[in-house]
């Protein structure tokens with residue numbers, strides 16, 4: 120594997136997991152007064168895909184964006200402060216959990232309207248071409264978003280202009296409570312549908328960070344070399360409820376068995392086993408890393424909680440750019 | 442027989458009745474019926490009763506599916522579509538405004554468009570600028586659409602039945618914070634006519650014209666004003682288009698004062714419209730310049746620290762009236778208002794996340 124060590128990928132996934140588990144733990148305190156969409160179980164896609172990017176490359180995302188934001192290098196303290204509605208948040212508290220941004224690392228924005236950032240990401244790539252810059256843009260999207268008209272319109276344009284964009288579709292089988300089978304016909308995979316637009320399109324194991332990283336690398340290199348867009352579908356699974364901190368298998372839209380099967384394929388546990396087997400890390404080493412990350416997360420939470428709320432005058436600010 | 446029901450139950454009952462009465466009625470929306478919470482309870486049990494063909498989920502494709510609903514209406518179906526947030530319906534604005542609103546007119550009356558689109562407005566906590574907008578003015582601006590905003594369980598049921606039986610596209614807007622409100626609801630079929638306002642409280646001193654959830658805040662304000670001897674008449678408009686100008690004017694003629702309370706933006710909105718109508722049509726009746734109590738013209742912020750300064754409540758209505766009467770503004774403390782729950786939740790039961 121190219122430049123990023125497997126140990127680093129592991130570390131990045133663990134960090135995201137710890138952050139999200141911490142959010143889930145603290146959410147019932149009711150101090151984070153905004154919805155949260157956790158991607159526990161889906162970390163390999165975010166980490167593998169973003170690891171194939173340079174810091175100057177771009178990414179846009181959706182309502183389920185914590186992992187993407189962090190994997191792209193977003194500021195953890197600013198993210199948690201945003202969830203806590205504080206002035207130190209990445210949007211000064213105005214956006215809340217569903218609106219994350221960190222321009223300093225090329226994370227250009229996440230919004231909760233399904234599909235809306237797909238053409239925007241394509242436009243980012245278009246803009247880089249117009250400006251003769253050589254950045255690549257990743258558009259994160261879910262399986263549900265591929266049903267929006269705007270997805271099809273955007274992919275068409277990306278192909279038409281051979282834009283340096285990689286569509287990374289996290290297929291976790293659900294759009295909130297609605298399973299794929301009420302939304303899409305059987306026997307037609309999303310990546311096959313996308314291929315119809317005339318771009319390279321592949322399916323990969325979204326729970327294997329090495330696979331995600333390798334496939335995204337190819338796509339990114341191709342994009343950077345002027346080879347145009349790629350669509351990547353990664354099958355993966357969200358462990359917790361669509362929105363909120365809890366597990367919700369009991370409510371009946373998916374089976375406990377399905378959940379357990381996916382949980383047994385935890386992207387973090389399986390990578391850990393590989394690292395140990397291949398002798399690329401020791402248990403002690405990993406324990407040390409995890410302890411360090413847990414401390415970082417605690418410190419970020421403390422920062423968020425200690426940060427002030429925005430003053431009322433700030434309500435008026437930012438309506439128009441100066 | 443009339444019993445007390447919650448607003449969401451009234452919607453559920455209305456839908457149930459319409460589905461039972463008329464085989465051409467069907468219900469469609471994202472996570473209908475998959476949502477175990479039944480779209481805030483409003484569609485619970487209906488798919489079991491009527492089957493997945495008449496109570497159905499749909500792809501995450503708002504614009505396309507609105508067109509599908511419109512097409513089915515052209516051949517005699519009566520679809521009810523539901524969106525958990527008004528913002529999701531914005532993806533379908535092309536079909537709603539270009540197509541549904543114009544179809545009957547532009548084809549010289551040759552096609553009816555019996556379509557109901559339910560959209561949920563208002564706030565949960567921290568929903569931010571893309572999940573808490575109140576865009577009634579956007580839809581009410583469009584000729585050819587009807588726009589209703591019930592504020593009571595009684596009207597929620599009666600207006601929904603009227604909307605389903607209407608041969609035009611009706612936008613049915615329900616505020617998130619009304620779903621758990623209790624009130625008397627008659628059994629069986631009845632309609633609340635679209636385009637008729639309701640006097641929610643009688644008074645001689647000032648007319649408060651209010652929409653949706655803001656009717657509740659206005660009634661609270663009227664109680665507070667009454668303590669100082671100011672009797673406010675609260676008019677719940679119920680329909681924004683067509684608008685019951687007759688009743689609004691009648692009330693203003695009686696009181697000579699007008700405050701419009703709308704949970705939405707100020708400029709070019711519903712409140713602006715009512716003030717404009719008053720200026721145009723009953724100029725000279727008013728004893729004082731009319732007033733608007735609305736959101737400021739800003740996107741809705743997520744953090745509770747700013748949200749509490751964004752969403753007006755009873756005290757703001759009270760002060761709107763007091764200012765008009767030449768009285769000094771008062772604080773919530775002076776009014777003895779104590780909030781038992783934080784300002785960003787409708788009631789104690791709400792603990793997030795949606």
Ligand SMILES: Cc1ncc(C[n+]2csc(CCOP(=O)(O)OP(=O)(O)O)c2C)c(N)n1
Nearest residue numbers: 183231232233261262263264293294295529
């Ligand atoms: C246009 C629009 N329609 C509906 C919704 C409600 N909604 C929020 S998240 C979501 C699920 C989308 O599923 P997917 O794209 O697969 O992402 P996932 O949640 O599975 O990560 C839906 C339907 C929305 N936010 N925007």
